[in-house]
Amino acid sequence: MNLAVLGAGAWGTALAIHASARNATVLWARDAQQAGRMQSERRNERYLPGVPLPERLRIGSDFDAAVAHAEGGLVIIATPMSGLAEMLARLPADAPGVLWLCKGFQEGTGALGHEIARRVCPQARVGVLSGPSFAIEVARCQPTALVAASADAALCDEAVAALHGDSLRVYTSGDPVGVEVGGAVKNVLAIATGIADGMQLGLNARAALITRGLAEMTRLGVALGAQFETFMGLGGLGDLVLTATGDLSRNRKVGLLLAAGKPLAQILRELGHVAEGVCSAAMVRQRAAALGVDMPITDAVVAVLEGRVTPRQAVEQLMGREARPEH
16 A cells, blocks of 8 residues: 655654554655655654654655555655644645644634544545553553444444554544544643642552543543543553653643743743643633533643742642532
8 A cells, every 4th residue: 555644753653663564654754854864864863762764664855656556555644743734735636645743722712633624624534653662662562452434334344454554553533523522632631630640649649640631531532522431442541541640742841841840931942842732721611501511620631831829829729629429
């Protein structure tokens, strides 16, 4: 199968490395100089230092050529959420099936990926590829499991045919809404868990945040039309546990540094990579408020990010809430 991966950040490069083992794969980089360096040096030192790029993986900066290469195969969009609409708009009307890797709510509109696609390219065959996955581990062929979710069952099967292998299991789901909500909200909850860990609140607090955060995620997802069961799977609980507890998590790191007293602007400069939870948090709260969904942990994260409360004040407010039934 022919594949085009659009976006040469860490995750796009990692998936292209994996995909090229069994598919004719082109990795597109927006920056021509970056593409040239990667093609000649067989490295992506900025995002995946020390990881060699297979000789069979082609790298280029010609967007139209990359998409044309994927005819009869798959296009995988690996940009941040902020670039998804642009990528979809640039695809030709006869583009093959499209999957995106980005996780979040679009800043400004609060739209999820499938809602963006419905507006930009309503006739396209689209879906999301998500789940608990750090890019460096995929690039190193360490065992990983993902879920391909789409209303188009054939597209999910194509994703399995292209990507399922010895080191990467790909499950399928007909609930792209749930998988997208899980992928977006877990980033916000990872910031909360990072704050708690940075304040050394203990493992009890971490477990409570993850569990109650999962409840928040599920409430919002079901209100948006998702299936409850999706949040018990890879795109929900699995991704949440990894991002909230894994030391490679950028969103968790944001929380740790906020707890240390660093200003958000400085944190983002030093991070050097996109932390989607920072952009998505306010949009999650906005969508939840419009639906009347209670999300106190998300509200607390937004208040900290906006500088309205300190991390300690946010914890005090959460712990001071009235007792209530768990379910």
